[in-house]
Amino acid sequence: MAATVSAVGLIATLGAPVALADTITADTERETCVASQNDNSSVIRFWENLEDDVRDQRLTELDAEDPGIKTDIEEFIAEEPVAPSAAELQRRLDAVEADEGLAMLLPESRTDPEVVDLQNRQRFQTDYTYDEAQQIIEDIPEDPAANVQQQLDQAADAGTRLAEIRSEVFSERTEEYNQTQFELREDFQACVDAIDDARPIPLQYLILGGAIALALVALGIRAWSNSRKGTRHAG
Numbered sequence: 001m002a003a004t005v006s007a008v009g010l011i012a013t014l015g016a017p018v019a020l021a022d023t024i025t026a027d028t029e030r031e032t033c034v035a036s037q038n039d040n041s042s043v044i045r046f047w048e049n050l051e052d053d054v055r056d057q058r059l060t061e062l063d064a065e066d067p068g069i070k071t072d073i074e075e076f077i078a079e080e081p082v083a084p085s086a087a088e089l090q091r092r093l094d095a096v097e098a099d100e101g102l103a104m105l106l107p108e109s110r111t112d113p114e115v116v117d118l119q120n121r122q123r124f125q126t127d128y129t130y131d132e133a134q135q136i137i138e139d140i141p142e143d144p145a146a147n148v149q150q151q152l153d154q155a156a157d158a159g160t161r162l163a164e165i166r167s168e169v170f171s172e173r174t175e176e177y178n179q180t181q182f183e184l185r186e187d188f189q190a191c192v193d194a195i196d197d198a199r200p201i202p203l204q205y206l207i208l209g210g211a212i213a214l215a216l217v218a219l220g221i222r223a224w225s226n227s228r229k230g231t232r233h234a235g
Contacts, residue, residue, distance in 0.1 A: 024187035028198035033133040033191040035126050042180045048108075050173065054166045055105055061161070065096040073105060099160035130195055133188045144181035145174035 025034045063070035069092055075083035084092075090102045128136065141147075152167040170177070 024184075024191050026191040026194035026198075027127075028195055030127075031130045031195050031199075033128045033130075033188060033195075035128065042183060046173075046177055046180050050166070050169055052107070054162065054169050055107070057165050057169070058100070058162050059105065062093070062096060062098060066092050069093075069096075073102070077106060100162050104160070104162055128188075130192065133192050137185055137188050137192065140181050140185045143174075143178065145170075145177045148177065149174065 023036050025036070026032075027034055059070040059073060069089070072084050072092075073089060076086070076089060086102055093100065093102060093105075149167070149171060152163070152170050156164040156167040
């Protein structure tokens with residue numbers, strides 16, 4: 001039986017930079033950007049919504065070959081008492097020669113221990129150094145979806161009907177995906193800016209600034225003195 005594809009796992013496979021991040025917080029004392037993940041992440045929401053739609057379309061296709069299987073799988077997902085067993089559902093999928101195993105047609109909350117176990121989510125909190133944050137900003141291109149689409153297309157060519165649908169649905173939502181990446185880039189830029197603003201002004205600049213201020217004061221006094229001399233001569 002093939003393994004399930006979760007939003008978290010898919011993101012990791014695609015290599016999206018800190019794709020799980022929900023909030024980017026600047027720790028100005030340590031000069032780091034802290035990325036914390038939870039269910040409010042725009043990228044997580046994007047992939048979960050996409051996976052829901054992909055799964056629904058595939059179940060609808062399978063239902064045309066085995067009427068009622070979509071409802072039965074949905075009841076299994078909802079853990080309804082009347083739902084068929086996993087073994088029975090898998091037997092029916094095999095009977096229609098589905099490319100996918102049952103696990104691939106289930107939402108990640110039923111199959112991914114990292115999602116089921118809420119405590120495990122704490123491990124997604126990650127610190128990024130100032131230089132790493134700058135690199136992330138530079139690495140997010142103007143069309144982030146292009147690379148993802150290429151990888152999904154490759155998976156579709158060598159994979160299941162589910163992979164084909166995923167590639168097709170993603171191609172219709174590239175603008176939405178790009179927006180999530182641009183927001184991520186803006187969050188890291190804001191963090192870098194906050195660290196820059198919190199840094200003390202180097203001593204040499206303070207000395208230089210003080211020297212310039214004194215020079216301006218001296219010029220002002222000299223100009224005032226010269227104007228006074230001119231006034232006396234005129235008198």
